[in-house]
Amino acid sequence: MNAVHIRSAEKALSVGTWLIVFGAMLFSVLTVTPLMSKHTADAWDWTAPILPLVVDAAVVIVVKLDDVLARLGGHGGRWPVVLRWMTGLMTLALNTADSALKKDLVGMSVHAVAPLLLIVTAETGLAYRRAIARAVSDLEARQKAEREEREQAAREREERARTEAREEREHAERLAREQRDHEANLVREQAEREERQRREEREARERAEAADREARERREREHEQRERERETRERQARERAEAEQRERAQAVERERRELLSRGPAESKLPEDEARRIVAAAFTASLPVRQAAELSGWSVGWVSTRYAEHREPDAGQRAGLAIASQ
Template sequence: MSSDQVRSAERALGVGTWTITAGAVLYSVLTVTPLMAGHTPAGWRWTAPVLPLVVDAAVVIVVRLDNTLARLGGHGGRWPVVLRWLTGLMTVLLNTGLSALERDGVGVAVHAVAPLLLIVTAEASLSYRRAITRALDARQAAEREERAEIERRAEERQRQARQERQAEQEAADRRERERREYEAALVREEREYQARLRREEREEQARREAAERAEREGREREASERERRERERREELLSAPAVTERVPEERARATVHAAAAAGVPQRRAVELTGWSAGWVAARYQEARSPLHSVPDSAATAAGVSAGGGAA
């Protein structure tokens, strides 16, 4: 049931209760006034409506205050109960008094309807209002619990959303950190790779320079050794004694080639071989040809042989 329906029921209960109360009060005044007029001195009969009005006013007070307390969920104690039943009994007795004195049972029953209906209506209205109040309190408590549950769920969703956002932020931070670390690792590896390349290039350059230096030193040693050998051959050829007769052609040819290689003059080669100057000149020409080379051993042998022959 909605709140509008509850308020509509309360309005219906209030309207019905006050309608019955107003009718009962009016009926009580009309019924009790003749009784009071018959039992009041002639000079005071105009006060006959006062007593039913006072009793009915007490009834109105009881109904009104009970409704208010029931709406507030309170309880006035035993004295409101005593007042409610006392006014109800007074109203019944006053309304049925005249019929009772006349021994009119039907009149007693008829005149008891309105006050009894008022008493029962007041009790029922009080019970209804208390029941409605308890139901409203229970409903409000349920609504409070429902709102609290909704708020709790909303807070839980917000907490979960915050946790998810925090987790997403942490994941994003972790990915960013990993990305930076990965890029830093790539940069570090690139630097190391470049440094290794430069180191290898330096080492290769150093090896090439060492090889070139060794090759150059080897060539220099070979050239120096060759110059030394040529110088020794030249000195040997220059110091060897001249022959007195022509040496065999093979030996003479080797001697002439050695002399040409050592830069010995042709005249000296003629002296060492005993061959003619024309023949020696031809052999010198052969020795200077790019296609001709004389082994060091042959030259040395020629020189030694020449020296030996001289001896």
């Protein structure tokens, strides 16, 4: 008996069991459906096959799970047994109920064949599967023991072979060790001399690179210092220029307020002073007439000055025209 024979037996058992299960299910549906139709309202005749299908579905679940548990060597406890027998007895009762109501013993016997065969097949199949699982487990244990014995013998042979090879290798190594040690000493001394020379050259390069790096860093620091000083001077110059500009703007604003706060002129002011008043009035967006009153000059002259402030080029052209006249 080997694994192929066991798988063939399991396959035959599984195929036979499922053929019996599905045959019993089909027979049960065909037998129980007319009985349910007689005991169901006419409007619900279509529900007659539901009960046999539900019972048969429970049978399928029990058979499948028992198959899986048997393969794994497990046991589901008492509830699977209860469900298995309960579904079998329900199938038996439903299949024989119609004949029992008619007191037909032959019919009861005929309709009891499929349910009883299903019950016995489920129990027998479970027993067969458990027996096969135990046989497989025993076979695997024997094969494992034989395999371990063969592996142990192979390991012992390999260990002996490795021991002999190691002894031979150690003997050869002892013979060649002195020669290798001598050659290794020569090579090591040569390597130490070369390493010492390379180390001295590397240290010299590192010192030169360090000196170059320090000089470069010193130049960079000096350059950065000069840049910071230049930026500081430029910032201070900008600050002074801005301060002077603010002072000039404040002075211009004070002069403008002073010029505009004088009030109307009693007589025609000098031209330079009048021009300053007109410029202040233009900046303050005062009307031309009010600027004329402040300067004492005519509205036309003030309008011409306003035009010069609005369009400096036009004012120059007007001044040239007046000069040519």
